[in-house]
Amino acid sequence: MESEATISTMADGNFPGLPPFPDDVPTAPLLRLSLDKLLAGDTEECERLFRSSTDIGFFYLDLRDAGKQLLADANQLFTVGEQIFGLSLEEKKRYDFSAQNSYFGYKGQGASIVDKAGNLDRNEFYNASKDDILGISDPLPGPAVVQNSRGLLKSFMGGAHSIVTLLLNVLNDKLGLPEDTLANLHRQQAVSGDQVRWIKAPPQPVDDRRTALGQHTDFGSVTILFNRLGGLQVLPPGKDAEWVYVRPLPGHAIVNLGDALVKFTNGLLRSNIHRVVAPPGAQADSTRYSLVYFARPEDTVMLRRLEGSDMIPPLVDGQTEEHINSKDWIIRRALGRRIDLGKEIDYETSAGTEQISQRIKV
Ligand SMILES: O=C(O)CCC(=O)C(=O)O
Numbered sequence: 562m563e564s565e566a567t568i569s570t571m572a573d574g575n576f577p578g579l580p581p582f583p584d585d586v587p588t589a590p591l592l593r594l595s596l597d598k599l600l601a602g603d604t605e606e607c608e609r610l611f612r613s614s615t616d617i618g619f620f621y622l623d624l625r626d627a628g629k630q631l632l633a634d635a636n637q638l639f640t641v642g643e644q645i646f647g648l649s650l651e652e653k654k655r656y657d658f659s660a661q662n663s664y665f666g667y668k669g670q671g672a673s674i675v676d677k678a679g680n681l682d683r684n685e686f687y688n689a690s691k692d693d694i695l696g697i698s699d700p701l702p703g704p705a706v707v708q709n710s711r712g713l714l715k716s717f718m719g720g721a722h723s724i725v726t727l728l729l730n731v732l733n734d735k736l737g738l739p740e741d742t743l744a745n746l747h748r749q750q751a752v753s754g755d756q757v758r759w760i761k762a763p764p765q766p767v768d769d770r771r772t773a774l775g776q777h778t779d780f781g782s783v784t785i786l787f788n789r790l791g792g793l794q795v796l797p798p799g800k801d802a803e804w805v806y807v808r809p810l811p812g813h814a815i816v817n818l819g820d821a822l823v824k825f826t827n828g829l830l831r832s833n834i835h836r837v838v839a840p841p842g843a844q845a846d847s848t849r850y851s852l853v854y855f856a857r858p859e860d861t862v863m864l865r866r867l868e869g870s871d872m873i874p875p876l877v878d879g880q881t882e883e884h885i886n887s888k889d890w891i892i893r894r895a896l897g898r899r900i901d902l903g904k905e906i907d908y909e910t911s912a913g914t915e916q917i918s919q920r921i922k923v
Pocket residue numbers: 758760774779786788793835836837851852853
């Protein structure tokens with residue numbers, strides 16, 4: 562049997578074939594939660610989940626036992642990602658559906674702004690829709706490498722969605738909401754914006770390293786992220802806070818909460834601001850791939866404070882809630898900063914819950 566020490570060294574270790582994450586950059590002290598313990602309903606672990614969800618809204622999830630299949634699927638999907646982005650730009654652009662008001666499919670590098678000044682992003686995306694893969698919506702066209710990976714995607718999406726349901730159930734319980742309130746807003750078979758995203762960011766010139774993916778909060782409920790190279794940074798709450806890196810850990814996913822949970826709980830749960838910059842230290846010369854599962858509320862779910870919990874703060878006098886459902890919220894956020902849609906960009910209108918994340922505005 563492996564000792565605790567060996568296991569923790571493995572988790573702290575680096576990813577084979579990639580330069581190490583440096584030891585001299587500031588990192589976020591995120592909690593490491595165990596999927597096994599959460600599955601077993603361990604009281605302390607559920608408490609730690611709630612604490613990380615209210616403090617910073619980011620944590621590691623150890624997948625090395627119960628999450629083995631998801632890890633294996635994720636590993637295979639990294640290879641698929643390399644193949645997708647290895648296609649010609651001409652082919653990839655055939656699967657950019659943004660002109661049809663859809664964020665699924667391909668987004669080319671530099672298609673979005675990353676800040677108010679109008680600087681452009683430095684990464685490519687390919688987004689696969691859960692509804693497409695599960696046969697809930699009509700299949701979208703896609704390159705052969707994606708079509709041939711439908712079984713793998715289905716397996717990965719199933720695994721990721723069931724972890725999301727587990728996390729939502731623990732939060733539901735901790736919030737004292739009526740049973741299954743959150744899970745019933747995220748039924749796997751219902752129409753939603755859930756998606757897998759592959760991301761590729763090429764190495765940046767030594768003298769011109771910039772933000773690859775602009776600062777944002779995630780649009781949906783729960784994000785399960787697989788990183789191998791550094792570059793992801795979070796901005797802790799508070800006016801004078803500084804960006805810190807999230808160190809990728811083998812065998813773990815990085816999990817973070819999104820805008821929908823902030824809205825459902827009137828700010829009690831946190832959706833933290835994050836961004837992606839060039840990987841630190843010796844990693845900066847490597848191409849950065851990452852893989853994400855975004856769980857989002859069903860399309861028709863209204864993003865507003867949920868009733869039925871004594872813990873969710875009431876709306877304060879004069880506080881109003883925008884009347885918007887999950888689908889419209891995601892489209893506004895996902896396409897609102899695209900420069901290629903012939904629309905004027907209003908950076909603020911496509912913002913999410915960033916100000917609440919910063920605890921600048923309640
Ligand atoms: O690539 C990463 O590490 C993070 C990506 C991300 O934040 C996003 O796609 O929303």
